[in-house]
Amino acid sequence: EEIEKGGYDHFMLKEIYEQPRAILDTYRGRLRASQGLIKMAGIDQNLEKFMNANRIIIVACGTSWHAGLVAEYIFEDLARIPVEVEYASEFRYRNPVITDKDILIAISQSGETADTLAAIKLAKEKGAFVFGVCNVVGSSIARETDAGAYTHAGPEIGVASTKAFTTQITVLTLLALKLAKEKGVFSESRFHEFLTELETIPAKVEKVLESNALIEIIADVYKDSTNCLYLGRGYNFPVALEGALKLKEISYIHAEGYPAAEMKHGPIALIDDQMPVFVIATKKGHYEKVVSNIQEIKSRKGKIIAIVTEGDTQVTELADHVVEVPETLESLSPLLNTIPLQLLSYHIAVMRGCNVDQPRNLAKSVTVE
Numbered sequence: 001e002e003i004e005k006g007g008y009d010h011f012m013l014k015e016i017y018e019q020p021r022a023i024l025d026t027y028r029g030r031l032r033a034s035q036g037l038i039k040m041a042g043i044d045q046n047l048e049k050f051m052n053a054n055r056i057i058i059v060a061c062g063t064s065w066h067a068g069l070v071a072e073y074i075f076e077d078l079a080r081i082p083v084e085v086e087y088a089s090e091f092r093y094r095n096p097v098i099t100d101k102d103i104l105i106a107i108s109q110s111g112e113t114a115d116t117l118a119a120i121k122l123a124k125e126k127g128a129f130v131f132g133v134c135n136v137v138g139s140s141i142a143r144e145t146d147a148g149a150y151t152h153a154g155p156e157i158g159v160a161s162t163k164a165f166t167t168q169i170t171v172l173t174l175l176a177l178k179l180a181k182e183k184g185v186f187s188e189s190r191f192h193e194f195l196t197e198l199e200t201i202p203a204k205v206e207k208v209l210e211s212n213a214l215i216e217i218i219a220d221v222y223k224d225s226t227n228c229l230y231l232g233r234g235y236n237f238p239v240a241l242e243g244a245l246k247l248k249e250i251s252y253i254h255a256e257g258y259p260a261a262e263m264k265h266g267p268i269a270l271i272d273d274q275m276p277v278f279v280i281a282t283k284k285g286h287y288e289k290v291v292s293n294i295q296e297i298k299s300r301k302g303k304i305i306a307i308v309t310e311g312d313t314q315v316t317e318l319a320d321h322v323v324e325v326p327e328t329l330e331s332l333s334p335l336l337n338t339i340p341l342q343l344l345s346y347h348i349a350v351m352r353g354c355n356v357d358q359p360r361n362l363a364k365s366v367t368v369e
């Protein structure tokens with residue numbers, strides 16, 4: 001096992017550090033930026049289905065569900081296709097309206113999650129075309145779906161999902177970009193801009209990982225907290241949810257993710273000088289609005305830890321701590337903004353003496369209901 005960890009203390013840390021490579025492996029071979037092409041066999045062979053779809057329904061559980069939420073923003077914003085995202089466990093039992101004009105996308109790292117598998121079977125019975133996004137090759141979900149695209153993240157051993165999440169977002173981004181181009185929503189130049197930026201992401205993730213020592217210092221300040229709040233807007237609202245989930249899973253600290261603007265409808269009542277609030281406040285996408293949310297937290301003496309774009313000054317002046325990430329397109333920003341939150345949870349869990357790779361009561365894949 002020590003050899004498999006490749007010199008890292010835990011699988012989770014190894015897998016966090018594998019992300020630049022995993023993201024590259026996921027788009028390499030599919031992305032031909034120079035030719036202005038994305039090749040994905042599962043789509044190319046079923047392009048008509050995607051072009052004629054009324055809507056996309058995404059089903060998943062846990063972290064994969066968060067990737068689905070990011071995908072909702074991507075598909076609607078870039079490809080202009082209506083999307084609904086559902087917990088597989090809810091979807092399968094609520095007698096959903098599904099037609100043969102719907103496409104169901106099931107996202108699953110393991111490809112074995114019982115609820116997701118049941119949701120697929122239901123959608124197929126009702127005539128929907130089912131597309132899988134799995135990491136494990138030959139898994140039950142990969143076999144049950146009509147077509148699909150693998151994330152090439154490599155084996156994920158840590159129970160808390162990290163590289164599976166960012167590679168799921170990568171695959172779904174490729175899919176959305178491809179459809180945006182095919183539908184004529186994207187001009188050649190806009191398409192090219194996206195592909196070129198996507199190719200910079202592995203190096204930018206590498207850059208974010210260089211903040212590890214700083215994040216460890218921040219983790220030490222907040223490791224004894226009993227509650228934490230995570231806020232983000234737009235594309236980064238699901239990132240806030242995922243940040244909170246990571247902390248809960250491995251450090252057993254209660255954490256909640258919330259859309260920043262919803263804070264005033266509830267969580268703001270919890271804010272005092274004991275409450276750390278992690279805010280995704282990168283430049284593109286509602287920056288000024290997030291700044292005013294941060295001011296609201298500050299005036300209630302909450303502790304502010306913000307993820308900001310390199311060179312930021314406005315949030316940096318207000319926050320107690322900041323972690324900088326490189327600038328990118330808003331729709332690609334979840335790929336960078338997730339990383340500091342993964343590292344933060346990791347360090348807090350280690351400092352609290354928790355079993356990082358195998359947290360209590362959790363399983364890597366939930367094959368029973």
Ligand code: G6P
Pocket residue numbers: 061062063064107108109110111112113116159160161362363364365366
């Ligand atoms: C379990 C794991 C999570 C994972 C979820 C969905 O709860 O602990 O990390 O996100 O199942 O798993 P899947 O394999 O379907 O992505």
